[in-house]
Amino acid sequence: MQTASLKPIRLLRALLREASYLPDANARSFFRRYIVKRFRAYPHVSSPLDAKPHGLGKRKGISVTEERTRQLRCQGKKGLNYLRRANNGEHDCLKKILFFAYGRIGKRKYTLLAHLLRPNDPAAVLQPSQLQKLYYSNDRFLSFFDAPKQVNATTYNIPISDYYCRLRTTLKAQVQNEVALGREIKRHQISTPITNVWGRPMPIRRARNIARRWYAETMTRLLPPLPTDEFDNMQAMADGRREISLVKRRSPAVELHPRPIEELPAAVRLASLVQDALVLEKPSRADIRRPRQIDARIMRRLYASVIVYCSKLEWNEKYKKWESVWGRMRGMNPTFNSVPHHNELFAGVDEKGNLLGEKRPKCPQPSPHKDDTEAFLNSNLANSQNAKSKREKHVKVPFYVDILPPEHPTRVMASKFLKKV
Structure with missing residues (x-):
């Protein structure tokens, strides 16, 4: 075409x-x-x-x-x-x-996202949010967050505000289910350090930039409901x-009276x-x-x-x-294996394959005899003594033992071994 x-x-x-x-x-x-x-x-x-x-x-x-x-x-x-x-x-x-x-990509995604970003009560959020007051800014992305909450001595967490429950629920569920078209969303709330690399309080401008960057990346990867x-x-x-x-595809139109090319000017x-x-x-x-x-x-x-x-x-x-x-993946239909079968094939057998009404005898476990126990203990004791004697027979004597002083532990051990030999 x-x-x-x-x-x-x-x-x-x-x-x-x-x-x-x-x-x-x-x-x-x-x-x-x-x-x-x-x-x-x-x-x-x-x-x-x-x-x-x-x-x-x-x-x-x-x-x-x-x-x-x-x-x-x-x-x-x-x-x-x-x-x-x-x-x-x-x-x-x-x-x-x-x-x-x-709406997973394209224009409709942002149309659905605009519905998700609406607050629960529009009249209640006309006032600046706590993060907007704290950061001295009227940026819209700051209105979606609550005040920072200290987790430990070095980290703050900034959660989604209670006025945006639907946004918080969707974001948290996507993080838990690890769903993403590209890179996954790591956290459902902002995690920011309290101090900078010099140990000083975090500047407000950098704190705003951290929140802006997190908001931009998260809204790009968020999949609205x-x-x-x-x-x-x-x-x-x-x-x-x-x-x-x-x-069904329609049949193409056909010209009723086609004009030959030769007749054209x-x-x-x-x-x-x-x-x-x-x-x-x-x-x-x-x-x-x-x-x-x-x-x-x-x-x-x-x-x-x-x-x-x-x-x-x-x-x-x-x-x-x-x-x-x-959404869930399409699994096996539960009625797939429910086709009726002939009763004689599995008559008298339970779900595990055992015969009905018959108890399987348990394997008898041999009880330990007194003489066998004593013989087993004596053999173990003899084996341990033999191993000890073998370890004592094989003693490594270094070639420089004669140079060592008489009170050196290595020379003392070597002299005892040489006397036994």
């Missing part, structure tokens, strides 16, 4: 067509909205005094519009080839499409309890020939690789590999707190 010569309207239709073939219903609706939003109108003006039309935002000049359109067309062509590869059954492309659709119905739906499809909404034939010669487009992987049929079994495996990076929040009415529930 030649995509270099696609006009914007044809590129839009091609993207929407490929997005409608995705094997996941949520991905189809997400990418349709995403594509339409990216293809918004960017009108240009002939005069700076022209008023902007309603709903289209600020007008832009011709050069700005053309330059932006060229960049967007290149991105659209790459996205079209990627969607075609996903619809052809490439595992990595399909998995990344699901990551985008379910999904809505409950969306999480349950994907978990049910991964377990095989719900049918997967696959879409010479100028039109020359223009098409020159255009095809100047394209020099590198073939896409979607054109090179052989398509793979996507079925329910493949999608269940994909959902099982994606659900482990997803979670949901549930309110525990008993303990009055939020709980984070993470």
Whole structure:
């Protein structure tokens, strides 16, 4: 498929067509909205005094519009080839499409994260937080933390504030489950030293920078929870309890009355020939690789590999707190081994393979006899004495023993040994 010569309207239709073939219903609706939003109108003006039309935002000049359109067309062509590869059954492309659709990466991740960063009671956090007062700053990232708590003589811990219980629960659960797409989150709270390397109190500016760095790295690796119905739906499809909404590809349109090339004007034939010669487009992987049929079994495996990076929040009415529930891998179906079998095969045998109603005799352990015990002790005593005598026979005498003084311990021991010999 030649995509270099696609006009914007044809590129839009091609993207929407490929997005409608995705094997996941949520991905189809997400990418349709995403594509339409990216293809918004960017009108240009002939005069700076022209008023902007309603709903289209600020007008832009011709050069700005053309330059932006060229960049967007290149991105659209790459996205079209990627969607075609996903619809052809490439595992990595399909998995990344699901990551985008379910907010593990991309724009939707930060949309879900914005809902997670909302406080429990917005009216109660209008006042500056304790960390903002302590660090003399009104930065927003400082409002998510409580005052530092001293752990030992050298370390402070700064936990997430009680006003952000959902954020604290999600972050703590992700650290405990060791879930991450890249590097794992090491701690669910900031750990900062009390003093610097010179043993002086930590400067406020450096303390703010430590908190800012931890917040930036953690929010980048944090996987926000999904809505409950969306999480349950994907978990049910991964377990095989719900049918997967696959879409059948439509047949391409066929021209009813094709016009032969010979009947076209010479100028039109020359223009098409020159255009095809100047394209020099590198073939896409979607054109090179052989398509793979996507079925329910493949999608269940994909959902099982994606659900482990997803979670949901549930309110525990008993303990009055939020709980984070993470997805699980698709295990063996409990009804897999429950197929009825013939009773004669395992008749009269329990679950461990022992015969029913028959007690296995225990192996008798020989009781120690008095004569045997005395003989065993005497043999051990004799062996120990023989070993002692062997150790006494083999004594190493150094060659310089005659040079040593008479009262030296080595010479005394050597002289005793030489007298016995």
